[in-house]
Amino acid sequence: MYRNASDIWPPRFERVPTEESWVDSTIDQAARAYDAVKHHTWYQNLRPTLDALAAISQDGDIVVDYSAGTGIFTEEFLRSYPDKEIGLVLVDASPKFLRLALEKFKSDDRTAYRRLCYLKDERRLQQLEEVLPESLRDRGIDGLCSTNAVHLYDDLGAALRSWAKILRTGGYVLIQSGNIDNPNAPSGSWFIDHTVERLQSEARELVTSDPTYAAFRDGFDDAERTKSYDCLRQSYFLPIRPLDFYVESLRDAGFAVDSIDAQPVEALVAEWSDFLCAYHEGVLGWAGGCSRVEGKDPSEQLIELRKRLLCESMAKLFNDEPSFQACWTHIRCSKK
Numbered sequence: 560m561y562r563n564a565s566d567i568w569p570p571r572f573e574r575v576p577t578e579e580s581w582v583d584s585t586i587d588q589a590a591r592a593y594d595a596v597k598h599h600t601w602y603q604n605l606r607p608t609l610d611a612l613a614a615i616s617q618d619g620d621i622v623v624d625y626s627a628g629t630g631i632f633t634e635e636f637l638r639s640y641p642d643k644e645i646g647l648v649l650v651d652a653s654p655k656f657l658r659l660a661l662e663k664f665k666s667d668d669r670t671a672y673r674r675l676c677y678l679k680d681e682r683r684l685q686q687l688e689e690v691l692p693e694s695l696r697d698r699g700i701d702g703l704c705s706t707n708a709v710h711l712y713d714d715l716g717a718a719l720r721s722w723a724k725i726l727r728t729g730g731y732v733l734i735q736s737g738n739i740d741n742p743n744a745p746s747g748s749w750f751i752d753h754t755v756e757r758l759q760s761e762a763r764e765l766v767t768s769d770p771t772y773a774a775f776r777d778g779f780d781d782a783e784r785t786k787s788y789d790c791l792r793q794s795y796f797l798p799i800r801p802l803d804f805y806v807e808s809l810r811d812a813g814f815a816v817d818s819i820d821a822q823p824v825e826a827l828v829a830e831w832s833d834f835l836c837a838y839h840e841g842v843l844g845w846a847g848g849c850s851r852v853e854g855k856d857p858s859e860q861l862i863e864l865r866k867r868l869l870c871e872s873m874a875k876l877f878n879d880e881p882s883f884q885a886c887w888t889h890i891r892c893s894k895k
């Protein structure tokens with residue numbers, strides 16, 4: 560048992576990088592809005608990873624919460640396992656999300672924070688080993704979790720190699736995502752972002768048949784315009800990659816893949832639609848247009864109508880059922 564949680568860290572380790580400007584910035588409302596997703600039924604997807612981390616970690620371990628976002632995973636871990644004395648280093652590319660995480664638990668000595676900056680000249684995100692101090696790199700990290708994020712890593716190999724560099728031999732990695740094309744998914748379950756693609760034909764049908772959405776018929780049959788919005792959508796919701804791609808990339812980076820599970824997760828249609836409304840431009844940008852394609856944004860009124868179309872199309876996709884089943888893939892590995 561650790562007398563004091565701060566004993567977990569190497570001497571002179573700075574939990575909060577106080578010289579970085581994001582640390583003192585005002586809290587962003589979009590980050591707060593994102594954080595509310597923790598109350599959604601489908602965020603039960605974290606439970607298996609929370610329990611697995613509690614079971615596998617030893618007091619005194621240092622674990623990276625990679626792509627921590629607003630810190631929902633760490634928050635749930637500290638709430639579920641208040642007596643665990645492990646150090647959690649929250650790492651993320653978004654200073655706005657990390658700022659909110661800092662606000663939530665900066666007084667908890669078990670937490671530390673590091674931001675991955677985008678290096679414009681090199682056109683890449685910093686790697687994990689570039690943002691951790693020598694003292695931590697020399698000690699080696701005991702474990703790493705990545706929840707609801709791995710499908711967003713465009714250079715997956717680079718991210719995994721950076722994890723391998725800072726993990727001690729035998730160190731554990733717990734990854735999960737609802738956007739891995741897993742052949743063992745329970746039948747009838749969804750990879751959750753696939754709903755965005757399937758929504759398109761429902762929305763087009765509504766725009767064609769329902770006068771409420773007549774304002775969205777402009778440019779409806781313009782193939783070039785449709786293609787631009789397809790590309791925009793794919794920049795928000797990356798095409799889902801197969802499980803094999805993750806497994807091979809993990810092995811190439813020096814990990815043994817110890818287990819792979821496909822778990823069903825119930826998602827309420829209304830909550831999922833509500834979540835997607837924050838990304839309305841990416842989901843249904845063609846309905847009303849947007850500046851990235853047309854050079855100007857639609858009115859607030861049209862944006863509200865677009866969100867209504869999104870919710871109605873989603874309800875139609877699921878035949879007005881209140882919920883659907885999604886599939887979350889959990890991959891557990893260890894550093895060889």
Ligand SMILES: C[S@@+](CC[C@H](N)C(=O)[O-])C[C@H]1O[C@@H](n2cnc3c(N)ncnc32)[C@H](O)[C@@H]1O
Pocket residue numbers: 625626627628629630631632651652653656675684705706707708711712713714718
């Ligand atoms: C959906 S959030 C997940 C946050 C948290 N882990 C959770 O489960 O709620 C995805 C996070 O991944 C981060 N992210 C996106 N692309 C990334 C990348 N290439 N490398 C590292 N993090 C990335 C984002 O900044 C965001 O905070």
